[in-house]
Amino acid sequence: MTHSQIRPESPTPDTRLMARVSQVIVSWAEKWFPDAYVFVVVACLAVALGAAFHSGDPMAVSKAFGDGFWSIIPFTMQMVMVAITGYVLAMSRPVAALLRRIARVPSTSRGAIVFIGVLSILLSLVNWGLSLIFCGLLVREMARRTDLSLDYRAAGAAAYLGMGCGFTLGMSSSAAQLQATVSSIPSSLLPITGVIGFDQTILTWQNLVVIVLVTVLSALICYWTAPGRDATRTAADLGVDLDDDQPPVLTRQRKGDYFEYSPILTIVVVLLGAGWLYNAFRSGNPLITMSQLNTYNFVFLMLGLLLHWRPRSFLDSFVRAMPSVGGVLLQFPFYGGIGYMLTKVANAQGVTLSDQIAHWFVNVANDSGVFSVLVSVYSALLGFFIPSAGGKWVIEAPYIMTAANQLEAHLGWTVMVYNISETLPNFINPFWMLPLLGILKLRSKDLVGYTSLQFFIHTPIVILAAALLMPTFTYLPPVIPGR
Structure with a gap:
């Protein structure tokens, strides 16, 4: 089917209205939305001013920023490896072939955007890194189709949906993982929360209801906001080269290259890694074991080695993956500084800015339904400044869960x-977009016009759903092992 023979899509009036609204936001974002680096620096300055006003000690704020700047380097490296190992795996010939096969499934550009969005959410329930990298590369593969005329921006935004409304509802939930593992719960938090199993969190029927709700809602928004043919901008229109990540044809040039083109070293390393993985998975719940970032990255690294088979192919793909992590390396340290300014700078009474915000929300709540709404609002607001689900939960949990016990929520x-x-x-926050933007070779302004509309529609609906579902539960006191 040639480009001129593409079957026209006839959107309904409602669809056209939603598409026009999304295009207004897209147009605004393209003109005004800053680069992700500007976003993080502005957030950093806002928190610094707030902490200085709260504590009255600007020097303490400056010290906290510097102390925290390198505090999440291990986490930064883990995020870099999530992006690189996913990219390397997807650049292997077997996975590239699978991507090409999946990319042929949708028959229309609108259907392709919906397909990518739903797949992103479903994969994120297993692992957010898998969702982000696989769907990003799937967008590139679909964009190569000459019979689709795919809007590259809308498809890229759909690939990001798992990070906006999916990954914390499944096995990728850092908070649920932490609360289910007694050895991971901070000693100060354990008496407040006890151990909370998956049967009380991600495996409840109420959570399944929310998963279905956000998936259907996201798919509908993708469908309604997909631009018409006149507004469509393909990868070529955006100046994106889709052929710069194709696996090169490997040929040995000299005798010294023997081991680079032989699978011998790959076999040795994979066997060595397989022994460690066997012990790691044998000693605990496989789902929890796989959800640990180091284990996840190790698995993907070993799979990448195995599927590339020859070290030269693996090394070439690793180098090609490096541009996708530049933003992560630059911006993550700023978030470390923000976290310290929020949690380490106290006023004369020993109260931090994070404490003050949390206590304000807790004091306003008078029943479990109102409490649910306040927790939602607070978590979302703080998420703009500390976009790390696990780290932020440790900050919030002592106050939120104390209030939950008092209100018997x-x-x-x-x-x-x-x-x-x-x-x-x-x-809206481009923090987690960075690996995806590196793969797509776009900037945050290209996607945020579409993702911000998802934000505005999702926010009131999911917060209300969470509050309405709270009364379906019966309060259970904390379960503390050994007591």
Whole structure:
């Protein structure tokens, strides 16, 4: 089918209205939305001013910023490896072939955008890194189709949906994982929350309801906001080269290259890694083991080695993946500084800015329904400044869960209320877009016009759903092992 033979799509009036609204936001974002680096620096300055006003000690704020700047370097490296190992794996010939096969499934550009969005959410329930990288590369593969005329921006935004409304509802939930593992719960938090199993959080029927709700809602928004043919901008229109990541044809040039083109070293390393993985998975719940970032990255690294088979192919793909992580390396340290300014700078009474914000919300709540809404709003607001679900939960949990006990709100669903709302800022905050933007070779302004509309529609609906589901639970006191 040639480009001129593409079957026209006839959107309904409602669809055209939503598409026009989305294009207004897209147009605004293209003109005014700053680069992700500007966003993080502005957020950093806002928190610094707030902390200085709260504490009255600008020098303490400056010290906290410097102390925190390198505090999440291990986490930064983990995020870099998530992007690189996913990219390397997807650049292997077997996975590239699978991507090409999947990319042929949708028959229309609108259907392709919906397909990518739903797949992004479903994959994120297993692992957010898999969702982000696989769907980003799937967008590139679909964009190569000459019979689709795919809007590259809308498709890229759809690939990001798992980070905006999916990953904390499944196995990728750092908060649920932490609360289910007694050895991971901070000693100061354990008496407040006890151990909360998955059967009280991600495996409840209420959570399934939310998963279905956000998936259907996201798919409808993708469908309604997909631009018409006149407004469509393909990868070529945006100046994106789709052929710069194709696996090169490998040929050995000299005798010294023997081991680079032989699978011998790959076999040795993979066997060595397989022994470690066997022990790691044998000693605990496989789902929890796989959800650990180091284990996840190790698995993907070993799979990448195995599927590339020859070291030269693996090394070439690793180098090609490097541009996708530049933004992560630059911006993550700023978030470390923001986290310290929020949590380490106290006033004369020993209260930090994070404490002050949390206590304000807790004091306003008078029943579990209102409490659910306040937790949602607070988690979403703080998520703009600390977009790390696990790290932010450790900050919020002592105050939120103390209030939950006092109000006799279900502890497991309180964790899920946090999870449901915590990801909403990701639709606007470009923090987690960085690996995807590197793969797509776009800037945050190209996607945020579409993702911000997802934010505005999702926010009131999911917060209300979380509050309405709270009364379906019965309060259970904290379960503390050994007591």
